[in-house]
Amino acid sequence: MLRKLFKFHGGVKPQTNKTQSTTEPIASVPLPDRLVIPLHQAVGGHPRPLVQPGDHVLKGQRIGGADGNLSSAVHASTSGIVRDVAQAVMPHTSGLTTLSVIIEPDGEDRWCELEKVNYRSTPPDELRDFLRDAGVVGLGGAVFPSYAKLKPGKEGKLKTLVINGAECEPFITCDDMLMRERASDMLKGIVAMRYMLQAEEVLIGIEDNKPEAVASVQAAIKASGETGIEAVAIPTRYPAGGAKQLIRVLTGIEVPHGRRSTDFGVQCFNVGTAYSIFEALEHGRPLISRLVTVAGNVTAPRNYEVLIGTPMDHLVRLAGPRPDTDRYIMGGPMMGVRMPGFDVPVVKATNCVLVGSAAMFPAPPPEMPCIRCGECAKACPANLAPFEMYWFSRSKNFGKAQEYHLFDCIECGCCSFVCPSHIPLVDYFRFSKSEIWSREREKESADGARDRFEFKNFRQEREKQEKAEKLAAKAAATREKVATEGAGAPAAADGEAAPKPKPSGDDAKRALIEAAMEKARQQKAQVAPKNTDHLAPDVAADIAAIDARRNAAPAKSADTPDA
Amino acid sequence: MNNSPFVRKPASVQRVMLQVLLALVPGIAAYVWFFGAGILVQLAIASAAALAGEAAMLAIRGKPKALFLTDLSAIVTAWLIALTFPPIAPWWLTVTGTLLAVVVVKQLYGGLGQNPFNPAMAAFCLMIVAYPALMSQWPAAGQLDFKTQLDLIFGGLRQVDAITGATPLDALRTALRSAASPDSQLHGLRTNQLMDGPAFGLLGGKGSEWIALGYLLGGLWLIKQRIITWHIPAAFCGALFATALLLWGMRPDAFASPLFHLASGGAMLGAFFILTDPVSGATTPRGKLLFAAGAAIFTYVIRSFGAFPDGVAFATLLMNILVPLIDMKTQAPVFGHKKD
Numbered sequence: 032m033l034r035k036l037f038k039f040h041g042g043v044k045p046q047t048n049k050t051q052s053t054t055e056p057i058a059s060v061p062l063p064d065r066l067v068i069p070l071h072q073a074v075g076g077h078p079r080p081l082v083q084p085g086d087h088v089l090k091g092q093r094i095g096g097a098d099g100n101l102s103s104a105v106h107a108s109t110s111g112i113v114r115d116v117a118q119a120v121m122p123h124t125s126g127l128t129t130l131s132v133i134i135e136p137d138g139e140d141r142w143c144e145l146e147k148v149n150y151r152s153t154p155p156d157e158l159r160d161f162l163r164d165a166g167v168v169g170l171g172g173a174v175f176p177s178y179a180k181l182k183p184g185k186e187g188k189l190k191t192l193v194i195n196g197a198e199c200e201p202f203i204t205c206d207d208m209l210m211r212e213r214a215s216d217m218l219k220g221i222v223a224m225r226y227m228l229q230a231e232e233v234l235i236g237i238e239d240n241k242p243e244a245v246a247s248v249q250a251a252i253k254a255s256g257e258t259g260i261e262a263v264a265i266p267t268r269y270p271a272g273g274a275k276q277l278i279r280v281l282t283g284i285e286v287p288h289g290r291r292s293t294d295f296g297v298q299c300f301n302v303g304t305a306y307s308i309f310e311a312l313e314h315g316r317p318l319i320s321r322l323v324t325v326a327g328n329v330t331a332p333r334n335y336e337v338l339i340g341t342p343m344d345h346l347v348r349l350a351g352p353r354p355d356t357d358r359y360i361m362g363g364p365m366m367g368v369r370m371p372g373f374d375v376p377v378v379k380a381t382n383c384v385l386v387g388s389a390a391m392f393p394a395p396p397p398e399m400p401c402i403r404c405g406e407c408a409k410a411c412p413a414n415l416a417p418f419e420m421y422w423f424s425r426s427k428n429f430g431k432a433q434e435y436h437l438f439d440c441i442e443c444g445c446c447s448f449v450c451p452s453h454i455p456l457v458d459y460f461r462f463s464k465s466e467i468w469s470r471e472r473e474k475e476s477a478d479g480a481r482d483r484f485e486f487k488n489f490r491q492e493r494e495k496q497e498k499a500e501k502l503a504a505k506a507a508a509t510r511e512k513v514a515t516e517g518a519g520a521p522a523a524a525d526g527e528a529a530p531k532p533k534p535s536g537d538d539a540k541r542a543l544i545e546a547a548m549e550k551a552r553q554q555k556a557q558v559a560p561k562n563t564d565h566l567a568p569d570v571a572a573d574i575a576a577i578d579a580r581r582n583a584a585p586a587k588s589a590d591t592p593d594a
Numbered sequence: 595m596n597n598s599p600f601v602r603k604p605a606s607v608q609r610v611m612l613q614v615l616l617a618l619v620p621g622i623a624a625y626v627w628f629f630g631a632g633i634l635v636q637l638a639i640a641s642a643a644a645l646a647g648e649a650a651m652l653a654i655r656g657k658p659k660a661l662f663l664t665d666l667s668a669i670v671t672a673w674l675i676a677l678t679f680p681p682i683a684p685w686w687l688t689v690t691g692t693l694l695a696v697v698v699v700k701q702l703y704g705g706l707g708q709n710p711f712n713p714a715m716a717a718f719c720l721m722i723v724a725y726p727a728l729m730s731q732w733p734a735a736g737q738l739d740f741k742t743q744l745d746l747i748f749g750g751l752r753q754v755d756a757i758t759g760a761t762p763l764d765a766l767r768t769a770l771r772s773a774a775s776p777d778s779q780l781h782g783l784r785t786n787q788l789m790d791g792p793a794f795g796l797l798g799g800k801g802s803e804w805i806a807l808g809y810l811l812g813g814l815w816l817i818k819q820r821i822i823t824w825h826i827p828a829a830f831c832g833a834l835f836a837t838a839l840l841l842w843g844m845r846p847d848a849f850a851s852p853l854f855h856l857a858s859g860g861a862m863l864g865a866f867f868i869l870t871d872p873v874s875g876a877t878t879p880r881g882k883l884l885f886a887a888g889a890a891i892f893t894y895v896i897r898s899f900g901a902f903p904d905g906v907a908f909a910t911l912l913m914n915i916l917v918p919l920i921d922m923k924t925q926a927p928v929f930g931h932k933k934d
Binding site for chain 1: 597598599600601602603605606607609610658661665667704705706707708823872873875877878921925926927928929930931932
């Protein structure tokens, strides 16, 4: 059963450091004193808070409702009291805050009533809504709402469903342990996904440095009796676990930037996502916990089943952080992000809390000039020329950087990893991308302002024109009136106007004008002071006195209308 | 505050340059074996001049000295100058050439990584134009003892015409031109007969062909160490061989053999150490092939039809000019944008 595998360009082989955290089975974590559950944990719209401070919530109860086209619900990870719905620091380098639900556990860990679904008898649309409300998102790190990806392309079916168990980032082993310990449940999730996507075949890609996981998944496939599902060991080379790279390795298809993989008959999910889909469908349990690797500068690296919202320091304490610990990194050493503090919560995107120290992850040596050695281009899995993009990013020549396909960069870090001049290339590309985005936003808002300005000019012009037309009509009417009155004929009957030697078009115009004039006269007659209709007699008397004074004034205008 | 990646390969510019220097050692060893220890003196002079020039320029430009003096890039330039200049060149010639390379061609253009031209080759071209005679006097293998070499380098002793000759490339070209002329006593002689003199060895110049072999070995090691890729050496050797074969095949009496071209002059040094300079060379795989093949053709043309003893230096500069264009036009298609 040898499958033809494909290669992707570049890649690197950092020290994997995976064996340390796989010696012990997955462990559970004691309930923390409080859980901080950010409402916005997935790509897409911000979920609305559904609870208020003081509410009692049950485990699995929805506390954030999916909002908008692309959004995913959030749930209480345990039962307890909502202490606050407030801004809290999110697990992101920026240190920015986000609206979070803070729950004080009551220690009972009592589930709410769970609703199960039989995926085979439920229409796919309802299944998708169910998974959205169960908060299932991609657990590989991208946290893209899974329901949105569980749609086959235009053809209504898919050639290949790729399941990502590659786990190429050093230190991280949560997918490895999941496959070792929960392969058969994960497989049930995969079968449901295959059903929803109408996929012909399923390929589970696992890097060959995880032979136990490969064997476990293969055994589970055999035991399940399912056909068309294959666990494939792929060469260990970072970033083989990038969705596009894995699709390339397993199917030979290259999905370009900005295109949907379903257009090419492929879709890709993480193994952890498959497991949480199983949990949601089979047990009705929403995504309230995930596997997290704690590794790095700790005495006992290990994987834990962690409730979403658990403060990271509460979790890390279990693994025994060494005293020189100075940072937590969420994710691996290649793409992970440094946390702004130690008490930030574990979220759905947290596959690993990498504990670090200055000795373990020393600052890079001083940056040297680029010598164009091309190591970065050799290492780039997207076939880019990072040193050229670096040049243009550095000189803020963003147009040229885009010509060199800046936005095809997946920020995997291979270029920075190999650079002999220690240039933080990825940082330059992140900078360029964000500059381009902000410029586009600026341009959009400037375009909007210009559109508004132009419309205002147009509107003013139009109003002017309309006013001029009205005035012209009025003038014509006045002329007409003067003409008729000047002829000495009594303006009694309309019938007398008819015999005038004028074309019918003019008659119509005249009739129109006269009608308008009549209307205006009526309106004028109708106009009555509104807020002076019902006045107290003394006020009315005052007004009368004022009017009398005004009328008596010597500078009174002759044509002052007075009824 | 640094961002991901938090781990890095233990690579540095210094390490790259050090490996290039190490790769030059077999060639230098052969040089010393056949031509004496004078070359070591030249290497030392050039290195000292390069470091002094670099330090002065870094001070003027306000750049960190320790960081850039220890990156070894100036030493690589210095060694290439020493190895391409005649081993008996007077010390001031070596010093001037090295200073030109480091101060003008490298530092005035912005220092490490910024020079559009290969500093060593630019210096070589400037010096051979300025001092054609001094730059063309080469001793034969084993001809001069160390003391004489020192005298030639440091002393005023300059009656070198009597004791030195041209390079084998120059000699054979002159001989071939003479052989083509009916008035010459060499008229009608074949290439292998012309190469029957003491200056020639098995394939190229006596002794110098072994140096070329040393460069080849060092260069192959550089490929193995992934400091350079195969593209430039392969394309350069391939194109030089093919061009020489074409003309030699048509007129073996008028042109040197392809193997002679590969084994002589700066061919091996150029293929593995000079054209592979990443700063001034092409960077894309296809670009490297074009760049090196172009350099080979220019080298051949200058060698066979020009007036200078070798063509590698001028060919390198000519191709350096074309690098931006070559790179721009040979960008590899990126992931997902390949034409199937």
